Amino acid sequence: MLTLNWNIIWTFVDLIVLYVLMKKFLFARVQKVLDQRQEMIQGQMDYAKEQEALANQNLQQAQETVENATKEAREKAQRILEAASKKEKEQLQASEEEAKRILISSRKQAEQERKKLLADTQDEMVTIAMLAARKAVGNNINEEKEKALFEDLLKKVGEA
Template identity: 30%
Template structure:
């Protein structure tokens, strides 16, 4: 049977004392240290999650800003094209008006030159007609009346055509 010996009782008491001492001086500090470490790791994980969420928010804000900037760039480009088109149309209209004015001035100038040339030609024809008439009648026809007569003759001949 089991014999109770004082050695066994002392051994059990020693084991209980050792257990209590280990529990108080070893297990409790180690558990506290492990709890602190687990809490620190959890805090770091929470902080990392919060930073990740902040980074995702900043990324989405950045992407939205970039999208708006692209839309603004497209709008500015379209506005610039529209203004350039309007300016082109205005310049073309001004150029057309200027060319029409130049053409009208040129036509007026040509008409004036034609009238001057016709007057000059009439004057020379009148002189030639007087010279021919003078040779025919052997008389000098330099008088003003003769010239007026020749000019009226040429004018009448010009109107009949």
């Protein structure tokens, strides 16, 4: 037959009482600690998200700064290259003008030397022609008339 053992009943009653006491005193505190821990973790997660957003914003600002600096450096390099090119052209033009000036000066100097040499040659030819004419004709002709005649002759020969 089935008998009910009082020990089993008291064990169940003890367990129920123990459960109620634990629920009232222990589970509420444990749940409170768990809730605080959950709030702390959520706060840290929110803080980490804020820090990540701030880091992304700082990274974006840094990238913009680098892009601006790169752009400014390129513009500055371009201005320097343009200035150097302009200066090079100016120096080249000045060199060409100097070369032209030297060439013109050299031509003038050569022309002057040619004229001087031609005049010297004409004088010598007049003198030689006068000496030859004196010997051929004798010493009767006036020296100034001789010179004038030979210069006239040389001019006519030079024109032809």
